[in-house]
Amino acid sequence: MPELINKNNKAIMTRNYFTSFLFILPAIVIFCIFYIYPFIDIFKLSVLEWNGIDAVNFKENFVGLQNFMDLLKDGGWWHSLGNAGFITFIALTLQNILAFALAFACDRELRMKNFYSVVFFIPPVLSEVVVGLVWTWILNAGIQNGEQIGLLNHLLVKTGLPHLVNDWLSNPSTALPCIAIVHSWKGFGWGFLMFLAGLQTIDKQLYEAAKVDGAGNWSILKNVTLPMMVPVILVVVVLTILGSMQAFILIISMIGRSGLVDYTSVPVTEILDSMLDHHLGYACAQGVTFGVILIAISLGSKFISDRMKQV
């Protein structure tokens, strides 16, 4: 008798698995067609020397892992990864600290907090091209009739700081920081929204209990708010890393497609350059490598996130 029950249970479980699988099948099919297949196809192209116009001929164009070997020795590529890393670092620190601070403030009993929530979310909904053009105008270093045209330089002159006037977007030491700051300005609204949603899920009784125990504001933040926010913080961190590493529209909009030598290049602009130079095989090798790097970052973040949740 127990054997029969076990058999029945197994049959039900198998049927349940099968039914569940059917539910996720459309998603798997879409994922395979639009993600897995292109990735495999791009890998196939990455072992060719191919200009993107000629018909693909594996026999003639096969170069093995030569494109990947060239990529390893390509200083410009690694420099672009470093630039993307810098933008990401600024986003992780400046952008997310600002987002958390503002979300924390809006979670308190603040007057007009709904108004601020809307205002803080304006930059993310603006097009990156528009943001880039507006900031290009602000950071313009041009002069007409002896007057600065750019808003920032104009303000610096008018406030008695003419020595700080700079060619912001054409100066190697300021171009990338300017891009990173504008990228953070544009992106902090997403973090703000997610942090605010996270803060609002924390049970208020925890704060009250902490206060009863004599905890101050700093102590509550450190011992109640931050530990409760760990899952949200990790999600924001992963999304910030992935978004910032792939930033490029803003860069093209602010600096132009040619970039400022190698000072403002990022992996996506490097891939674009290779494509437009008709080195499609090399561009695919860059794409595959960059994809693998991003997957590694995501898996690393998930690993850390799981470890922190266990703690």
Add this chain to the structure above:
Amino acid sequence: MKKILVIGLLIVLFAGCAKKEDPNSITVWHWMTDRNAAFIQLARQYEQQTGIKVNFELYAPSDAYSQKITATAQARALPDIFGVLGEKEVFASFIKNGHVADLTDEYKLNDSAWESELFPKALAPNVFLEGNIYKVKPGIYGVPIDVTNMQMLYNKNLLKQAGISEPPKTMAQFFKDIAALKRVGVSGLVAGWGEDWMIDCFASNYAFNIMGEDKIMATYRGEIPYTDPDWIKVFNVFKQLTDSGALVPGVVTKGNKYAEQDFALERAAFAFNGSWCVNVYHAMNPKLEYGVMLPPKVNEALAMRIWGTGSSFVVNGQSAKKQKAIDFLKWLTATQQQVQFAVETRNLPANKKALSSIDPILSGFAKGTDYATHPTVWDINENDQVSEKFIKGIQSIIIGDKTPQEVAGEVQAVKEKIMERKDRKEQTK
């Protein structure tokens, strides 16, 4: 019964997805934002005259257009008429893969009537001669619709303000004028050097002026190094421009649209731009008073050569409506349409007889056509990776990061690497 119903339904559904081809319409893809309105107007006229509808589809900027053309070529879904941008090698690849129709027979009909109507310099980028290095069957593969060339512009009022009576002809004179302009607080030269090809073009002008065509081609073939003193002189032009304060701030990341705005709004006395700028400046500031000049010479002994070509269309070699497309292009390049096109777009026409109708300022550009050359008519072009290093190197000189000698060394290193790889590949074959 159920099965039949389902199959029937699927057939009806998928039949609805099939694209219906209109035999009386042709499609043109292009990238020329400033000429789009004129194209649409002409297409309307053509439909009234012939009943053939011509759909002009604009894809800009040119980088995005190039990508679209390349991707669509792979899918063998190119439109009836399109343009190929980039170097001759790219054009050759499109031809060799059957994407571009050979128009030689059409040009030669009726004692070459069509060919003789067009400027040879406008036609040249579309011509592949016997024994060309790209191994393309000799012939004419494209139709020029206008002629452009790149020169320098000067603002008459700003020069007058600085006490300069005529535009400079030599670099020494140019630097004197820059000093005079600086004294009255006027910026010097603006250019869209945030776009690679514009730096390449300016540098190429000076390479021709300093060492001449043969030496440049010898460099491209790998026979002369970029560390040669003449190439150092070319790099040095940019260093001198930077050191003398001739360049407007931010020129190295300035897109050409911004550079055009700066010149049109009188923020700079000189500009480096193409003949299409006449239309652009007119739209931005109709009262702008300016003239056209060749870039000032460094070397008096050799001629200054400028880049000059035209925008061309090609006919899709696989199009079912090839003849209709050719007929439309013949109509588009006929005198009457070219006059209309030149007047409306303020561009130099490709048709010789239409030249009399051009804007007066364009006659300055028209004179420059005699000095015009272009990578698409050279026997050999430099490798893309070397060109990229060359352009980035010039950017480094302008921002004061590197010396001309350092840049020359770096460009030569890339050149040698490419030559080695080429040799290795040929040995393997």
